[in-house]
Amino acid sequence: MFRSAALLLSLTAFLPGCAALSALQGEPDRDVFELRAPPVGSGQCGQGRLAELVVEPPKARGTLDSNRIMIRPSPLQTQYLPDAIWGDPVPASLQRLLVETLGGYDAFTHVGRAPLGIAGDYALISEIGAFNAELAGDGALIRIAVDAQLVRESDATVVSRGRFASSAEATSTRTSDLIPAFDAAAQDTVRQISAWALRGIGVDPGRCR
Numbered sequence: 001m002f003r004s005a006a007l008l009l010s011l012t013a014f015l016p017g018c019a020a021l022s023a024l025q026g027e028p029d030r031d032v033f034e035l036r037a038p039p040v041g042s043g044q045c046g047q048g049r050l051a052e053l054v055v056e057p058p059k060a061r062g063t064l065d066s067n068r069i070m071i072r073p074s075p076l077q078t079q080y081l082p083d084a085i086w087g088d089p090v091p092a093s094l095q096r097l098l099v100e101t102l103g104g105y106d107a108f109t110h111v112g113r114a115p116l117g118i119a120g121d122y123a124l125i126s127e128i129g130a131f132n133a134e135l136a137g138d139g140a141l142i143r144i145a146v147d148a149q150l151v152r153e154s155d156a157t158v159v160s161r162g163r164f165a166s167s168a169e170a171t172s173t174r175t176s177d178l179i180p181a182f183d184a185a186a187q188d189t190v191r192q193i194s195a196w197a198l199r200g201i202g203v204d205p206g207r208c209r
Helices: 002-013 017-025 090-102 175-200
Strands: 031-033 051-055 068-074 077-086 108-112 122-136 139-152 157-170
Touching: 051 090, 077 175, 090 108, 090 122, 090 175, 122 157, 122 175, 139 175, 157 175
Parallel strands: 031 077, 051 108, 051 122, 068 122
Antiparallel strands: 068 077, 122 139, 139 157
16 A cells, blocks of 8 residues: 555656646646657568458456556556656557557558458457556566457457567656656567468468568
8 A cells, every 4th residue: 555655646646736736736738749650661571462451349357447647556556647748559569569460461452441442351359458568576577468369350260379579678657757668569469460360371481581
């Protein structure tokens, strides 16, 4: 309990004066952050365009289905940064990163949130298990975990399943240290999922430039 209260006090202390006053009076002012997709180079895999991929909205439990930035003082406790939010809810943010990254590869005829026609060739279905910071000494450990399935739309067959996890260290619980660590972990997770999805349609990601 003491550690949890200390975290909230330390996080609030990092706010500018006007934001700290707003936090005491009600809804605080918050900075808005967006995560970046990892670079894919030219995205040329040398096998031509093979399939259309639909990236379904990832599922997440209620505490993660939010644009609030989650902090876990303990395994059973959930809190949020008082001075910052994501530009979109976490599931929408991950979906955007996957669409942007996978769409950069020439192996796909189209990558989107919806098919161009009645149905795509494959659907990427996922569930977010973790997307939060955990206290670790004076800093924090960012953890992201995603379970995913690649489904062939023509016969609803699951052609591949994967579990992906990434972590990154933040030297303090300041927002300026947490956000870059979230960004690094998210980019690593999206790289893993993208390589797995390419293999699922028969493309060797190691040959993509």
